[in-house]
Amino acid sequence: MSILELHNVKKSFGDKEIIKELDFSVPEGSIFGFVGENGAGKTTTMRMILGLETIDSGYIKVNNKKVHYGNSLANRVIGYLPDVPEYYDYMNPSEYLTLCGNLTGVPKKELSNRITQLLKTVDLPINKKRISGFSRGMKQRLGIAQALLNHPKLLICDEPTSALDPIGRSEFLDLLASLRGEMTIIFSTHILSDVERISDRVGILDDGILKVNDTLDNLKNDYSKPQIVLDFDSENTAKKANVLLNQQAYQDNSQLIIDYRDSYQESAKSILEKLLKSGLIPISLNRQLTSFEDIFTEVTQ
C-alpha cells in the first residue's frame, strides 16, 4: 500500500513553472530519498504534501486522505522536520517537547513517558541543559524527537543533514535508519552518498518532473555501466597498453578506463592475458561499479 500519492500535481510561482507534473507514490515502510539539484522544487513539494503550499492542479493523498491547503487533517499522521528548525533556546529539551506535545494535543498522562522515551531514541540527555548550548547535530536530533511525538506514519525531513559535519551527519543517518520499518520516511537532500547509505527507494526530481522513482538496486541494474580501471607506471606505458587493447580504453594520464558488458571475470582475463603477453604490467586493476552519483548525473544531464 502507498502512504503517499501525488496525482498530476503542478505548481508555479508567478510565471515560473517549478513543478510541471508530479505523479508518483511512496510505498509504506520505505525510506525514500528525494533528491534534486538546488532549486529543483523539493521543499515546495514537501510543503504541498503538508498543506503549507497551494497546489495549482492535481491532488495529493496521505494515508488515503486528501491533503487540503491550510488545514490538512492528513497532517495528523505526519511528522515534519523543516530544513531550519526553530527553537526557544532558553528551554531544555523536555520543556520544549512538553510545549510541542501540549500544542499538538498529545494526552497529558502519556506525554511525560513519551518524552523520556523519545529523548532516549534520539540519544539526547534528559537533564536541564538548555537548547542554546546544543550543537547543530543535537538540534536536528531534537527536531526528530519533536516530529515523532504524534506517532507519525510518515516522517518528512527536509535536507536534514546539509548543515551537519561528517560525524553529526553519520549519527543522524544512523538515527533515521534505526526508525526503518516503524514508519515511512521521506528525506530530501543533495548529498548523494546519504541517499545511498540509508534509502531503499530514490526519487530524482529534475526539470519539474520525477525522472526516476525506484529502488537503488533496480536503478543500479538499469543504469549499469561497469568499468575496469587500470593504472600504469607512466602515461607512455598506458598509451602502449591502449594500442594493444585496440584503443578500446579511455586514457586519463597513466590510467586506462574500459567499459565492459560481459562478465567481469571474462573481460578482466582477456585484458590481462593481452597485457601480460606484451610485458605491460599494470600497477593496479580495479572493478568500478555504477554509483548513485553516476546515475544522478546521467538522469539530470
Ligand SMILES: Nc1ncnc2c1ncn2[C@@H]1O[C@H](COP(=O)(O)OP(=O)(O)OP(=O)(O)O)[C@@H](O)[C@H]1O
Ligand atoms: N514562495 C515562493 N515564491 C516564489 N518563488 C519560490 C517560493 N518558494 C520557492 N520558490 C522558488 O521555487 C524554486 C524551487 O524552490 P525549492 O526551495 O522548492 O527548491 P529545493 O529543491 O528545495 O532547493 P534547495 O535544495 O536549494 O533547498 C526556486 O527557484 C525558488 O526560488
